[in-house]
Amino acid sequence: MSKNIVGLARQSPPIDTEAPYDTASLQGKTIAITGGASGFGAGFARRWAGYGATIIIGDIDSTQGKALVEELRKETRNASHQFLYCDVTLWQSQVDFFRRAVELSPNGRLDQVVANAGIEESGTKFNEPHHLDQDEPPEPQWRTIDVNLKGVLYTAHLALFWLPRSSYNSSDFKPDRHLLLIGSVASLIPFAGHIQYSIAKHGVLGLFRSLRATSFQHGIRVNLLLPYFMDTPMISPVGRAFLAGIGMGKHEDVVDAASRFAADTSIRGRALAVGPRVRLDDDGHLLPPNAQQANEISSFEVFAHDFEEVEAYTLRYVKILNAVEAGRGYIGWAGDIVKAVCSPFLAWLKG
Numbered sequence: 634m635s636k637n638i639v640g641l642a643r644q645s646p647p648i649d650t651e652a653p654y655d656t657a658s659l660q661g662k663t664i665a666i667t668g669g670a671s672g673f674g675a676g677f678a679r680r681w682a683g684y685g686a687t688i689i690i691g692d693i694d695s696t697q698g699k700a701l702v703e704e705l706r707k708e709t710r711n712a713s714h715q716f717l718y719c720d721v722t723l724w725q726s727q728v729d730f731f732r733r734a735v736e737l738s739p740n741g742r743l744d745q746v747v748a749n750a751g752i753e754e755s756g757t758k759f760n761e762p763h764h765l766d767q768d769e770p771p772e773p774q775w776r777t778i779d780v781n782l783k784g785v786l787y788t789a790h791l792a793l794f795w796l797p798r799s800s801y802n803s804s805d806f807k808p809d810r811h812l813l814l815i816g817s818v819a820s821l822i823p824f825a826g827h828i829q830y831s832i833a834k835h836g837v838l839g840l841f842r843s844l845r846a847t848s849f850q851h852g853i854r855v856n857l858l859l860p861y862f863m864d865t866p867m868i869s870p871v872g873r874a875f876l877a878g879i880g881m882g883k884h885e886d887v888v889d890a891a892s893r894f895a896a897d898t899s900i901r902g903r904a905l906a907v908g909p910r911v912r913l914d915d916d917g918h919l920l921p922p923n924a925q926q927a928n929e930i931s932s933f934e935v936f937a938h939d940f941e942e943v944e945a946y947t948l949r950y951v952k953i954l955n956a957v958e959a960g961r962g963y964i965g966w967a968g969d970i971v972k973a974v975c976s977p978f979l980a981w982l983k984g
């Protein structure tokens with residue numbers, strides 16, 4: 634039996650990817666990006682720093698990360714952009730990254746987190762065990778799962794801890810707490826021969842679909858980006874050879890779709906797949922690449938209506954959580970207000 638929980642989960646309507654969006658809300662925001670030294674992460678950093686956000690990059694590539702931060706500081710005349718060494722596969726490294734990011738943030742908080750760090754499938758192939766001449770195969774190497782799934786889970790868990798701790802002055806423009814997850818088209822379809830990568834990206838999709846139903850309770854909106862193959866350093870020469878004739882998507886289209894998620898604070902619980910640009914007629918039918926007067930688009934809404942078709946268990950669970958929130962009522966609300974007002978004083982007392 635299916636139910637509609639769009640309202641309960643506070644999910645926003647499907648995105649009109651052709652509508653313009655206003656980037657003013659990013660002015661003065663602090664955004665932490667894992668894997669921000671290269672590729673998409675660097676693209677997000679450049680674009681959002683240009684919109685007035687402070688960027689804090691966590692990456693293992695210190696050389697590129699520091700160079701990018703120097704560039705951002707110079708271009709935007711904002712000395713607050715930071716690079717922090719962070720290996721997303723290590724819990725303590727991410728704990729330190731988030732704590733330092735908040736300490737260094739000019740507004741004393743994190744407004745948005747992007748779980749972006751990722752690698753191509755690496756090491757021995759899961760589907761091709763080596764050493765078949767020996768009695769037992771060696772244990773598989775899990776680097777791809779460690780970076781692309783465990784690392785994302787650590788980032789999301791820490792974002793759920795730090796984002797709600799952000800307090801806003803009434804003078805702040807458009808308060809926001811946003812977690813943007815970076816999946817892949819491999820979250821949706823099998824990626825032959827890249828089994829760990831597919832599993833990890835399917836896991837990111839599972840995280841998104843589960844988390845977005847309840848994250849509103851902590852004022853956090855969760856969104857997901859699912860890029861097709863894009864021209865970044867991640868795509869190896871062999872990968873590029875495989876893609877010959879098919880073509881890759883445009884890096885700037887991924888940055889643009891992510892910027893819509895980041896800037897439009899009304900978007901909650903939505904996923905956009907981004908691929909090569911295609912031409913559509915007004916009814917959404919595919920046209921030949923040379924078609925005149927057609928709409929050229931690269932981003933598509935995924936799971937546009939899935940919260941309208943939710944099974945009963947999820948519906949009941951969300952209802953229970955809403956009941957808890959309602960049960961706290963005005964007393965819970967007043968307690969939160971007192972805490973918000975007193976927290977600077979208590980922090981000052983603690984010294």
Ligand SMILES: NC(=O)c1ccc[n+]([C@@H]2O[C@H](COP(=O)([O-])OP(=O)(O)OC[C@H]3O[C@@H](n4cnc5c(N)ncnc54)[C@H](O)[C@@H]3O)[C@@H](O)[C@H]2O)c1
Pocket residue numbers: 667668669670671672673674691692693694719720721722749750751752780781784815816817818859860861862863864865866867868
């Ligand atoms: N490029 C594509 O075609 C494509 C398609 C779909 C999804 N994606 C996803 O987009 C994200 C960004 O990829 P990209 O294409 O920009 O690749 P990229 O290689 O240009 O950037 C990835 C960044 O992650 C960093 N990184 C790697 N391991 C790390 C670790 N353990 N800790 C911290 N940082 C680490 C790298 O140093 C690098 O700066 C990844 O999650 C990737 O899976 C990429």
